[in-house]
Amino acid sequence: MQTATEKLEGLDVWIYHGQIYIPNTYAAGAVGSRFLIELRDKKRIMGTKCTACNRVYVPARSICKDCLANLKEWVEVSDKGTLLTYTVCHEPNPVQPVDAPVIYGIVQLDGADTGFVHMLGEVEPEQLRVGMRVQAVFKAEREASILDIRYFKPIAQCM
Amino acid sequence: MAEAKAKKKPEYIQVKFNKPRLYDWSTGKYLGHFYAEAKENKKIVGTRCPQCKEIWLPPTVVCPKCKVEMGWDWEEMPQTGEVYQYTYLVFPLWDPHYGEKWANPHASATILLDNGVYYRHWLEETDKDKIKIGMRVQAVWKEDYDERGQGPGDILFFKEIGK
Numbered sequence: 001m002q003t004a005t006e007k008l009e010g011l012d013v014w015i016y017h018g019q020i021y022i023p024n025t026y027a028a029g030a031v032g033s034r035f036l037i038e039l040r041d042k043k044r045i046m047g048t049k050c051t052a053c054n055r056v057y058v059p060a061r062s063i064c065k066d067c068l069a070n071l072k073e074w075v076e077v078s079d080k081g082t083l084l085t086y087t088v089c090h091e092p093n094p095v096q097p098v099d100a101p102v103i104y105g106i107v108q109l110d111g112a113d114t115g116f117v118h119m120l121g122e123v124e125p126e127q128l129r130v131g132m133r134v135q136a137v138f139k140a141e142r143e144a145s146i147l148d149i150r151y152f153k154p155i156a157q158c159m
Numbered sequence: 160m161a162e163a164k165a166k167k168k169p170e171y172i173q174v175k176f177n178k179p180r181l182y183d184w185s186t187g188k189y190l191g192h193f194y195a196e197a198k199e200n201k202k203i204v205g206t207r208c209p210q211c212k213e214i215w216l217p218p219t220v221v222c223p224k225c226k227v228e229m230g231w232d233w234e235e236m237p238q239t240g241e242v243y244q245y246t247y248l249v250f251p252l253w254d255p256h257y258g259e260k261w262a263n264p265h266a267s268a269t270i271l272l273d274n275g276v277y278y279r280h281w282l283e284e285t286d287k288d289k290i291k292i293g294m295r296v297q298a299v300w301k302e303d304y305d306e307r308g309q310g311p312g313d314i315l316f317f318k319e320i321g322k
Binding site: 007011012013016019020023026028029030145 | 169171173174175176177178179182183184188191194195253257258308309
């Protein structure tokens with residue numbers, strides 16, 4: 001295997017098409033594993049609750065960021081939430097999980113106190129509004145990955 | 160019973176990331192000429208400074224010594240020389256570009272070419288007891304024209320030759 005190079009027409013200049021490829025694997029850990037397994041097996045989004053700070057972390061984490069307590073209490077949060085912020089990425093890049101444009105959003109799920117970073121779908125970028133209601137869309141084939149959620153789609157608001 | 164016990168073992172997830180990050184990089188005019196000479200003519204070329212007349216390899220646009228522009232004075236290098244020093248690499252390094260193991264062990268050598276210019280490249284000899292400082296070596300090129308175009312990578316390695 002080798003790197004591709006390409007000579008520019010009529011010039012003594014070469015373009016070197018390189019890549020950095022470092023396959024890596026990391027352990028999700030006890031808490032991260034349970035979070036991903038719940039996504040895969042039950043299509044549930046789980047958080048951990050710090051009873052001292054009265055805060056629910058989604059995605060679940062093992063330690064409270066403020067009081068550093070071990071978080072043992074698991075709670076299920078809704079698959080619906082509120083869009084806190086978003087960004088639209090038009091530059092295609094194979095590192096990103098889907099084709100451009102990718103819309104990344106931070107969603108505060110109902111029952112959670114933290115923002116959950118994911119993608120938004122079934123929506124045009126110009127339709128996006130901070131504060132809009134969104135709902136998780138799960139994949140049919142799930143493999144205990146954060147991408148078992150395909151994206152969050154906007155839902156109609158009930159007044 | 161043992162089976163039931165095994166099922167109770169918690170499942171742990173491993174998250175894999177397996178995608179290459181692509182980048183493009185331009186050689187520019189001077190290094191581009193070096194690439195072209197390697198691909199077309201199997202030649203190693205360096206630039207000669209118009210002021211101090213020293214040869215620089217790999218080629219540079221500005222003379223590192225005099226800080227003057229190099230002009231277009233190219234010098235072909237001899238492809239034989241002697242091993243000036245070498246590093247014998249045993250540690251199992253990974254190629255960061257393709258995620259594959261590099262052939263190991265191998266020697267990365269500074270070669271003193273016959274015109275007195277230093278050049279770094281691999282040695283064919285992988286037995287560290289047979290590598291000697293001062294041994295005569297010669298460049299071995301990739302024979303397939305289509306495989307060349309990698310600049311310094313068009314030379315596979317330097318092999319030992321008789322005195």
